[in-house]
Amino acid sequence: MRLSPVFLLSATDVAHFPTEARTHGAPEIAFLGRSNVGKSSLINALLGSKEAHVSSTPGRTRAINFFALHEGAGEKKKVKPTLIFADLPGYGYAKISKSISSEWPTFIEPYLSERETLALGICLVDTNIPPQPSDTQLIHYFQQTQRPYLVVGTKADRLSNNVLAKSLAALKQAHEIEEILPVSAKTDAGTKALWGRLMAVAE
Template sequence: MKVTQADYVISAVGPAQYPNNGLPEFALAGRSNVGKSSFINKMLNRRNLVRISEKPGKTQKLNYFIINDSFYFVDVPGYGYAKVSKKEKEAWGRMLETYFAERTVLSAVVHLVDLRHPPSKEDVQMHEFLAFYKRPVITIATKADKIPKSRQQKHKQIIAQTLSLTPEDPLILFSSQTGAGKEEAWRALEHYLH
């Protein structure tokens, strides 16, 4: 995929604000500190399109980015340890449920997990939630550069087992530092664009 254009469009809190031009969307979901912003910036060859926050849990809306005028990346609020009130968390939960359950142009969900650690309880819940809504999932294991090559397969197996992935389910090792996995990730996404 040659990215010639990538722009921030809108931060939406509900269906009334979603773009309505019918273009395909890829949602990016993951824990608050999994490296979603770095993933998006690396995939789009942009250093600061998405601001990388020191404080996890910064994304509180659905942030839309249009790519090549032909599809969207939708950065959804991270789950995990964002320091927000219970009320805010419930509002996020409703917003995400509405989006994942009802959004017809959602082509696939990129689920980011940290290669260094076994998937968390929330990671498993997210995966089951997406399976329930029959959403195609591309699992991306971030921070691959932090694990020696000799141990990467073992970590990959733990993720596959914990999330009950089948051999057909895409599971890609990714590093926003080195760019490893970027081409593979684009191939997995392009599969859902045609």
Template sequence: MKIKSSEFIISAVGPKQYPVDGLPEIALAGRSNVGKSSLINRLLLRRNLARTSSQPGKTQQLNYYKINEEMYFVDVPGYGYAKVSKSEREAWGRMIENYLREREELKLVIQLIDLRHPPTALDISMYEWLSHYGIPLCVVGTKADKLSRNQVAKHGRIMRDTLGMPKGAPLVLFSSETGEGRDDLWRIIAHAADIPAASPPESQHERQETEDNG
């Protein structure tokens, strides 16, 4: 995917703040500290477009990023952070559930799970909830660079089995450090958003220019 432009648009807390241009939206969901911001930055070849918070669970809104004037990434608040109050968790839960179930522009949810560990009960619940409502879903195992090649394959199988993923369901093993899985994930995103994905690979020079301009 050739990244021509990427920018932060808005932190939305409800439908009145969502963009109204009708562009397809790709949501990213996962536990706090699973690497959503790092994944967004790697996909877009930007260093700090999506900020990594020093306080897990701090993100309380849906953060919208517009890419190439043709689609949005939507960073969903991380789930499972204990220091967030019960009332806040309930409010976030209602906001997220309403967005995921009712937003017509939503074309795909990318569920991020730390590949180093088996999916948690919360990861399983999120996967089952999304599957139950028929929401298009792609699972991404993050931090693949922290494992050996043999471990990556093994942990990928564990993730599939633990989640009960049907045969053929998309699972991308991803590293924000090395870029492993980036091209595969972009193909899935482009297909879901119905945008062209057959751009030639970016050269190292183009990649550096993108980062420098960010």
């Protein structure tokens, strides 16, 4: 099923989050990861469009950007969205991590802990680099708050099958998790499986 994305708004404060009147209470999927993990590229690959802004400078997303995904297109588009995507600011990039970190408690943490319509957090980890403590921190946050989450390994196309298998094993061990879904925004590998998980949330 093809979903057409509509940009809703950018929020830099709890008061800016979209109201139920805007979202019709549709389940929200939050995309989180370190700056430069390929978050915007993956969102665009899933949507088949250029809704999420891809920047060559890591850490450019400083707000939570909300996109409503509707069945159908044009006049046939259903009023209630099937899903809402929330693209969250990246973290862990040295030059801007302090300013981003200072913003987390003000509006990102309340979104993750208090947002009733948040149905799934997609924690993105880069399969091309060693496990990062900041990723472990995020995954543990979801575990402690008992929020549903899925860990997705990005840029999987850059590694051979053997190297990818070793990388995924190392990431699972470091982050103390049982599953990582490898994907590639470039080749679309794994995106179909990811869509399956997202649609299960919608249902």
